[in-house]
Amino acid sequence: MGLEFRAARLAVAAALLLSACETVPFGLPQPSQPDPPPAITLPPAKGEIIGTGPVRIAVLLPMTAPGNGSRIATEFRNAAKMAAEEFGQQTIELVVKDTAGKPEQALATASEAGAEGSSAVLGPLFAAEVTQAATVLRPANKIDIAFSSDGNVAGGGTYLNSFLPEGIVDRGVSFAIMRGYRSFVALLPNGPAGDVAENQLKRTLAANGGTLIQSARYDYDDSSLQVAASSIAQAAGQAQAIFIPDGGSSPNAVAAALRSSGVDLASKKLIGTGQWTTSNLTDPALVGAWFADADQTRLATYKTRYREKFGADPSINSALAYDTVAMVAGIVKRYGAAGFTRPVIEEPAGYSGYTGVFRFLSNGTPERGYAVYEVGAGGAMTIVSPAPTSFGRS
Structure with missing residues (x-):
């Protein structure tokens, strides 16, 4: 199935x-x-x-x-x-x-x-x-x-x-770079949402001294995802972080496809988005992942x-x-x-x-304060970087 x-x-x-x-x-x-x-x-x-x-x-x-x-x-x-x-x-x-x-x-x-x-x-x-x-x-x-x-x-x-998805991507990726994860690969869905996420990823990496080694896109079916994961497996071995912005069943499916392509996820930091709150976070492969979201x-x-x-x-x-x-x-x-x-x-x-x-x-666009969460055992979510409580004046 x-x-x-x-x-x-x-x-x-x-x-x-x-x-x-x-x-x-x-x-x-x-x-x-x-x-x-x-x-x-x-x-x-x-x-x-x-x-x-x-x-x-x-x-x-x-x-x-x-x-x-x-x-x-x-x-x-x-x-x-x-x-x-x-x-x-x-x-x-x-x-x-x-x-x-x-x-x-x-x-x-x-x-x-x-x-x-x-x-x-x-x-x-x-x-x-x-x-x-x-x-x-x-x-x-x-x-x-x-x-x-x-x-x-x-x-x-x-x-x-x-x-706006751009702000969520920027917060999570910026935090990862600040914590020392500077080289990325990305697996993103085909379509406008994937375009927005990938473009913002590139902007954030460029602004903060990070590097996108390779990205791959997939359609919503098994074979397409497996092809995308296989195409990026070698680059993933060199990267410190893997960016998976999509939610629903995608984080679990992407992690499984990467493992079957020989990627050692235990040595990588997975970076998601607030869309992950729609996903099954109890998956052991997602433990330790970070994603930005509004303060829940x-x-x-x-x-x-x-x-x-x-x-x-x-x-x-x-x-x-x-x-x-x-x-x-x-x-x-x-x-x-x-x-x-x-x-x-x-x-x-x-x-x-x-x-x-x-x-x-x-x-006309909004700037928002987002928290960064870490996925723990059993799907627990812990704040590793609190959302700001004010902007101050600029």
């Missing part, structure tokens, strides 16, 4: 833990007695209304998209509602608009949001939707904080609050609180919606509707929430 593989999405799937007071965050100081907001009469809005605040924020989500799209949208909507109730019920008014997962509808809802006086837009989720929404939001100088994990759609006032203890608290409120387990990515709404409420409390400018959004000290510390760079 052939091995089953799951295509890499290189999105972090983790769980996070902090006390309730510690998860309230954000890098913007709150005035002790904020000035009352000016009286502004907004036109009627189309969509689900959450909150009664004077500053309107549109939230574009694929509520009726096919497949998993609507389920993910519901989780993001629930997380946004939870944050609004806790941070800004009388500060902001969220207007949830359905994009149906269609770029043309994302364009229409973005236009509608602008006409209705929304001070900023959160979402959409998918790259093609973000691109279309930006065609109307950027000319109007409207800040958009979207949730796509494709960094190519960021910039020009469009920000992404997401787990914080996200565990988010998942518990979400489950208590909505009666279901959320995806980890939905915590991004919670943190974004909490951040937006903090901006409004400090600056009002006038706070949605690039200098404010790009606050160097950043923000902190269930997804850890994060800040937005001038190109």
Whole structure:
């Protein structure tokens, strides 16, 4: 029976833990007695209304998209509602608009949001939707904080609050180099996710004095993987580290293929990504491996609180919606509707929430604080390098 593989999405799937007071965050100081907001009469809005605040924020989500799209949208909507109730019920008014997962509808809802006086837009989720929404939001100088994990759609006032695979790869590989592992081989899946991981691996190695001896790509079947492992076996014997970014069953299958090709894994450091949290880490071949991921203890608290409120387990990515709404409420409390400018959004000290510390760079992509985990016996995960708790000012 052939091995089953799951295509890499290189999105972090983790769980996070902090006390309730510690998860309230954000890098913007709150005035002790904020000035009352000016009286502004907004036109009627189309969509689900959450909150009664004077500053309107549109939230574009694929509520009726096919497949998993609507389920993910519901989780993001629930997380946004939870944050609004806790941070800004009388500060902001969220207007949830359905994009149906269609770029043309994302364009229409973005236009509608602008006409209705929304001070900023959160979402959409998918790259093609973000691109279309930006065609109307950027000319109007409207800040958009979207949730796509494709960094190519960021910039020009469009920000992404997401787990970009590039940052996860960079953190894990940089840590390995710092610990003395400078020569790498890589086994990566064919397709866009493998391209992103390999390109970032090369950038990180070049920036930190590391070397990529050889890389190999595979399709999701036994024979393709075995060919890739065999082609890289000799180079793996010379390398100090083996980079395996994919999750699901891939780390286990890659390790088995390398062993059958004569590679002594005991003498190598395996480097993965946060996608490994979807894998069977009890495999003895993975003991000692390192991978970067969000601080799982914080996200565990988010998942518990979400489950208590909505009666279901959320995806980890939905915590991004919670943190974004909490951040937006903090901006409004400090600056009002006038706070949605690039200098404010790009606050160097950043923000902190269930997804850890994060800040937005001038190109619209996020910089996040990730921990590095080591796989132990029985699949135990131990932090070998904690996630940063702040960025400081730069």
